[in-house]
Amino acid sequence: MKIKKFRAKTFREALCLVKKEMGDDAVILGTNERRGITPSVEVTAAVDYDIGGRPEECAAGALRPGGAAEWQCKGPATAAQTTVSPEAPDMKGLREEIEGIRNMMNDMRLSSMRRSLPDEKKKVYQYLRKCAVRPDLAIGLSAAAPGPGDITGALARNIRTRSESEMQKAVAVVGPTGVGKTTTIAKLAARSVKKGKKAALINLDTYRVGASEQLRIYSRIIGIPLDTVSSRDELRRSLSKYASRDAIFIDTPGRNPKDKGSLEELRSLADLGFPLETHLLLSANCDDEFLWMAYRHYDACRIDCLGFTKVDEAVRFGSIYNLATKYKKPVAYITTGQKVPQDIRFSTSSGLAAMILGEGLQS
Ligand SMILES: Nc1nc2c(ncn2[C@@H]2O[C@H](COP(=O)(O)OP(=O)(O)O)[C@@H](O)[C@H]2O)c(=O)[nH]1
Ligand SMILES: [Mg+2]
Numbered sequence: 001m002k003i004k005k006f007r008a009k010t011f012r013e014a015l016c017l018v019k020k021e022m023g024d025d026a027v028i029l030g031t032n033e034r035r036g037i038t039p040s041v042e043v044t045a046a047v048d049y050d051i052g053g054r055p056e057e058c059a060a061g062a063l064r065p066g067g068a069a070e071w072q073c074k075g076p077a078t079a080a081q082t083t084v085s086p087e088a089p090d091m092k093g094l095r096e097e098i099e100g101i102r103n104m105m106n107d108m109r110l111s112s113m114r115r116s117l118p119d120e121k122k123k124v125y126q127y128l129r130k131c132a133v134r135p136d137l138a139i140g141l142s143a144a145a146p147g148p149g150d151i152t153g154a155l156a157r158n159i160r161t162r163s164e165s166e167m168q169k170a171v172a173v174v175g176p177t178g179v180g181k182t183t184t185i186a187k188l189a190a191r192s193v194k195k196g197k198k199a200a201l202i203n204l205d206t207y208r209v210g211a212s213e214q215l216r217i218y219s220r221i222i223g224i225p226l227d228t229v230s231s232r233d234e235l236r237r238s239l240s241k242y243a244s245r246d247a248i249f250i251d252t253p254g255r256n257p258k259d260k261g262s263l264e265e266l267r268s269l270a271d272l273g274f275p276l277e278t279h280l281l282l283s284a285n286c287d288d289e290f291l292w293m294a295y296r297h298y299d300a301c302r303i304d305c306l307g308f309t310k311v312d313e314a315v316r317f318g319s320i321y322n323l324a325t326k327y328k329k330p331v332a333y334i335t336t337g338q339k340v341p342q343d344i345r346f347s348t349s350s351g352l353a354a355m356i357l358g359e360g361l362q363s
Contacts, residue, residue: 002022002046002047003029003044003045003046004021004022004044004045004046005042005043005044005045006018006021006042006043006044006045007040007041007042007043008040008041008043009039009040009041010041010097011031011041011043011097011098011101012097012100012101012104014031014041014042014043015028015043015101015104015105016104017043018043018045019104019108022045022046022047023047024107024108024111024112024115025047025108025112025115026045026046026047026108027045027046027047028043028044028045028105029044029045029046030043030044031043031044032044106136110135110136110139113139114135114139117139117142117143120147121142121143121145122142124141124142124145124151125138125139125142127151127357128141128142128151128318130316131316131317131318131356131357131358132316132317132318132319132322133318133321133322133356134288134318134322137321137322137325141154141155141158151357152350152353152354152357152359153350153353155321155353155356155357156348156349156350156352156353157349158321158325159321159324159325159331159349159352159353160324160328160329160330160331160349161330161331161332161346161347161348161349161352162304162305162330162331162332163346164191164332164333164346167247167277167332168275168276168277169243169245169246169247169248169274169275169276170239170247170248170249170250170274170275170276170277171188171247171248171249171250171276171277171278171279172204172250172252172269172276172277172278172279172301173185173188173249173250173251173252173278173279173281173307174252174266174269174278174279174280174281174298174301174303175254175280175281175282175294175298176254176255176256176282176283176294177254177255177256178254179254179281179282179283179309179310180281180283180309180310180335181251181252181254181281182205182214182215182218182251183309183335183338183340184281184307184309184333184335184344185201185215185218185249185250185251186215186218186222186340186341187335187340187341187342187343187344188249188344189201189218189219189222189224189247189249190218190221190222190340190341191341191344192246192247192249193222193223193224194341197245197246197247198224198244198245198246198247199222199224199245199246199247199248199249200224200225200226200227200242200245200247200248200249201215201218201219201224201225201226201227201248201249201250201251202226202227202228202229202235202238202239202242202248202249202250202251203215203226203227203228203229203250203251204229204230204235204250204251204252204253204266204268204269205251205252205253205254206228206229206230206253212228215228215251218340221340225242227241227242231268232268232272235250235268235269235272236272236274239272239274239276243274250269250276252266252269266298266300266301267300267301269301270301270302277304277305278301278302278303278304279303279304279305279306279307279332280294280295280298280301280303280305280306280307280329281306281307281308281309282294282295282306282307282308282309282323283308283309283310283313283314284308284309284310284311284313284314284317284319284320284334285310285313285314285315286319287319288319288322288323291319291322291323292323292326295323295326295327299327303327303329304329305329305330305331305332306323306324306329306330306331306332307331307332307333307334307335308320308331308333308334308335309334309335310335311334311335311336311355312336312337312343316358317355317356317358318356320334320352320356321352321353321356331347331352332346333345333346333347334347334352334355
């Protein structure tokens with residue numbers, strides 16, 4: 001085992017040195033922070049083999065021996081020390097640095113776990129990564145699956161679905177702008193009418209010009225009533241008006257998930273004393289970061305399950321698995337095109353798993 005101390009201006013730089021010098025297998029044994037006019041940090045790291053040879057260049061500058069078991073980072077890392085003022089650290093910067101360190105340590109941990117997988121499971125891991133399954137989940141799945149042939153089962157065991165018959169009487173659909181909420185509401189309503197149910201539509205989207213009109217056209221085609229409401233009281237009145245119906249579908253305005261003040265209309269859905277469930281609709285062709293941010297934004301509406309739209313436009317489906325497992329929410333349906341009512345599918349866990357693995361969607 002080789003143990004070394006790395007000194008730099010920030011933890012991020014010190015970890016960069018550790019990673020460059022000792023590789024992804026390095027283990028952090030301890031850290032030390034020196035405050036004052038020339039603040040610095042020291043990270044003690046160990047690696048379980050003799051790294052030997054001359055130290056490499058690192059992104060922050062060249063390494064040089066600073067003692068028997070010590071390396072210092074020259075270049076930006078140490079050169080900048082003379083210009084640092086002893087101001088109180090900026091909290092945002094500190095948080096970002098801690099986050100960066102956490103990510104870097106996590107990367108190191110994951111790549112060492114990945115390397116320790118047997119060859120057969122490494123292939124499974126690589127395949128899952130191609131399907132856009134996150135590295136940590138891909139490692140867990142490849143380790144859990146007895147063989148490459150069992151990966152669909154391993155994936156399916158972690159995805160919950162929700163069948164159409166489990167839905168509450170009222171279903172509200174929320175989600176970012178243009179994701180397909182109104183189209184999906186029309187698909188759901190048309191399906192329930194086709195099954196002989198009495199349905200009604202409620203529109204909360206009074207924000208966008210034409211939003212009411214779009215749903216009105218669908219309500220006429222399907223042959224069910226539509227109310228457009230703009231307050232919680234009006235929503236309550238509408239719900240009690242349609243209480244004797246079998247199903248009520250509520251469309252909502254889409255807003256930018258980055259806009260924190262945009263949830264007011266949606267809060268009116270909470271605690272209405274009516275059997276109502278909320279579906280968060282997200283587009284399958286968005287990346288993990290956007291999906292997670294949107295989830296956190298809409299979580300204030302108490303999300304019951306997920307629906308993924310525009311599956312026909314997506315290339316890889318790992319993000320569906322990543323989101324559903326991260327927040328432990330069932331996937332109710334996916335939508336596969338613009339046509340109402342046919343382009344919507346309620347699937348089983350193994351059907352979704354097969355789709356995520358690129359085997360096509362099975363019901
Ligand atoms: N390709 C594709 N387009 C869809 C799907 N669902 C909805 N759309 C289209 O996405 C656009 C926005 O849909 P809309 O229902 O108005 O979105 P909203 O703003 O969330 O209500 C329309 O052109 C829809 O036809 C889908 O599953 N696949
Ligand atoms: Mg809409």
